[in-house]
Amino acid sequence: MATTVEQERPEAASTEEALLRQRLRRERINKLVFRFLGYVFFLGIWEFASGRILEEALIPGPTRVAQTIGDIWGRGDVPDAFRATLLRIFVGFTISFLIGAIIGIISQNRWLEGFFKDAVLVSLTAPGLIWALITAIVFGNREIGPIIAIVLTTFALVTVNVSEGIRALPKDLVDMGKAFDVGLLRRNRHIVIPHLAPYLFTGLRFGFSIAWKVTVLTEVFSSSRGIGFEMRLATQLFQTDEFLAWVLMFFFFALFLEKVVLQAFERRFFRWRQEVAAA
């Protein structure tokens, strides 16, 4: 596009503008080239390592993994595993999001904030592994295990974001509400929650990025369906190519949800609020 425009009016524009445009174009091309080189470099290392540095059984190259992805699709295991895992993430993270948001909102009260402080700290800092193991040993392979693990690892992310929002709450509006004797519930409904919406959304995105990882982790220990289970199976059968195929498939799918779907949704949702959309 840019080239045709410039061909149409070669020396018409001021030379400064032309120079600038040229520089920008060169930069963009430069960037694309290096990006491409990056892909070539990393994929090349991976392909080279397989079979030369380590045996091919240990590190199957990208072409081999792509083939295996095709094979697995052909077997028809994929939709089942995805459905099981996504259902767990959905149920677990919905509960977690609600709990996290409620704790964040009631933490406007300083006493309650003090009460939940350590819960949030522990949830943020402790490794997800311990929740996966505890829920696995207590609940076996009942569905409630992964759900509790998801709640325990992700609710705090929502809470932290919500309390971030609470800190930025428009105090004057709340004070005015109080002065005019607006009740607690209505104040929350009409001032606090609309103000918090973008923070809730950030919490949603962060929480989701942790939730899918924890879900897969719990599935490795305690389930007989889902991505984590397939990963464990491939590991135990020592099929590295199948393992990588499962990991990469779900990785790209989760990234797609996280970066594309949620972000597009967010942009749409907040289009009416310029300052949020810009931030």
Add this chain to the structure above:
Amino acid sequence: MANVARKLSAPRRGVGNAFWSFMKSPGFARMLFPVAVILFWLGAMNVIISIWPFMAEVLPTPLEVWGAMWDELIDPFVDGIQAATRANVYATFGRSLIRLGAGFAIAMVLGTIIGLAMGLSKSVDAFFHDWVMAILAMPALAWALFLSLAFGFGHTGPILTVILTGIPFVIVNIREGVRNTPRELFDMARSYQVPQQRITRHVLVPSLMPFMFAAVRYAFSIGWKGLVIAEVFGGQDGAGWTIKFWYDAHRAHAVVGYAFFFILFAIVLEKIVFDPIQRRVFKWRPQITNLQLVEKMFDEPRLALDMATVADASAQPDGEGDRIDG
């Protein structure tokens, strides 16, 4: 304001009032939390056992858990004889920490080099960008399983897991740090012909410090979380391996007890190690809005990342040359 007024008016009238103001303080609420957890624990146990009676054998009571923890803590001092298969909690955490330290050091060095290069050159940035993002989003579990398959049991898998989980956070933070260095100060130093060494020492390093600190903090804590998972699958000892050992032995009380060690370790690391350092590092520079955001979101380096990507997105369409944030 309201709180100050309440504080001034409420207490200092008799013991009863002092008692109530203590009960109402957030500090008391914080102390109440562990009590509430134990009560909830006992209550939930009763409910679950009344539904599924066989669960009585699985569910550990707080006392059993404490017993398991006490055994781990006191073990070496009682008789000095260790079970041949396992070490006590100090030894296992020590071993894990050595692995963590090794991986962390490598991640810091490599990450700083790559991060500096990415911050300074747009070409290098384009070269690495997508791959750093991909590695950052990859779950530690994937590395742990894959590396334990590829390298077997031992040190290699866990240490490589620490490196791979930690390095993207170092890179992202250092890159942001370089991009946020105050360019005016460089220009000024140059126009006053300050030698390069002193510019590095007095301008670049101080402005990088907070980002460096954020890098250390994230890489360390994320690396730790990755390491314990890697030890579960590819270790022969260490903290992660031990909790899996109890899991495989079906000792629920020991698993929960060991989980408490992980929780305590994480809290100690946060409150006793990182918070004081943070206060020191940030003392001279009270307002770094970007970083404050990052700091509040412990374990959410993604925020830094998101800011980085937002910055990228805003820089891309108009392609301004040097981005300088205030």
